Amino acid sequence: MRFFIETYGCQMNKAESASFHLQFMERSWEPAATAEEADLVLINTCSVRITAENRAWGRIAHYAAMKRERAFTLVVTGCMAERLRERMREREPRIDYALGNFQKAAFGLLLDAAAAGRRLETIEESPAFAFMPSHREPGSFSSFVPIMHGCDNFCSYCIVPYVRGREVSRDPSSIAAEIESAAAAGVREITLLGQNVNSYRWRGLGGELDFAGLLTSIAPIARSAGIGRVRFVSSHPKDLSDATIEAIASDDVFARHIHLCVQHGSDRVLEAMNRRYTRDSYTLLADRIRSRISGVTLSTDILIGFPGETEEDVEDTLELMRKLRFAYAFMYHYNPREGTPAAVMPGQVPVAVKKARLARVIEAQKTITRSVMDGMIGSEAVVLVEAVSKRRGDEVLGRTDQDMMVVFPASAERIGSFARVRLESIRGNTFKAVEVR
């Protein structure tokens, strides 16, 4: 039996697709080179924007048409399946299963039924989110390890709390087990994953464990299993504690990089977004991180064109970006999301204005990134080698502790190992480097 997976959306979706992949492999299914050859096609969807959902509808229609020509099982998972399960079946009866975010525990049963040519009539919904045991992409040296799921924050523009539900933290023993099994399979870098990892909180017989406690307790486990680097995403600035900063500072298994979503530089907009921090409190947090963790880089998300945003608010954002000198940023313009408070707020900004403002923000970040990179020339960095460079077969591509991309001359055998390099020059957003021993 052969399977084909299409994944859209965030890192959580990527991690969950990797887990589906492993579950197929455990049952001796094989990956199909194209969907045309697959016995089961899985579309893992995202609801973050209407465009994401429209694209998924397009893919569903494409596969539904393919089902007229030949028989195969069509499965839709992810946030859109969570949000629109009923509507999906009505609109496209050729979908065999639409599996919501709280029904993934049934995935194995679904595969067994598909292999036997049967149909599962009912699929249970887990009362609490069930973490899958493993999220490693076969053959990859880098793996996500989800530690929490869902979000309690209700930022006024975001659909995640509605499709992923309230925050649930994962049992630390299951996190440790996944790290050890990933390391045994060759993984060298893990990224602890959650919608808001800083609010991780596990209550067990031994008491309570917060995110700082989790970091401290998994560092030796990861290191002795053979993991050379631990990253984490995403961090909400209001929840990143001093204890977490200390935990990172005191162990160099943690990457010198924090992705800390600021979203905007105007207090008025931050308040309307319900972010619950100010530009000053964010700046102080960034200063504390930089003073305690030497060499750390910060990256961020910026959401421009929020309802009610003025030119002055955009200037405030540009000013904050220049002051904080993010190494890179993911920059978006706001798109209303049905069902969220911001979608019905007055003062929606016309699309052309949002686009023009975003272009200015992107331009400013380009200059900042370039100057941050210029400042790194001549320094040394530890790189996990990820692939052969696309441009030259005698160069490899890797990522530094500070989450910057690097190419340097080396052979493909180095993939999956760490190297110390000196950063010599810049090509686009990538450093050119030489190995130092």
Ligand code: SF4
């Ligand atoms: Fe969405 Fe805000 Fe939660 Fe992030 S913190 S997932 S933006 S509600």
Ligand code: F3S
């Ligand atoms: Fe991720 Fe999209 Fe859901 S960004 S959490 S898959 S809405």
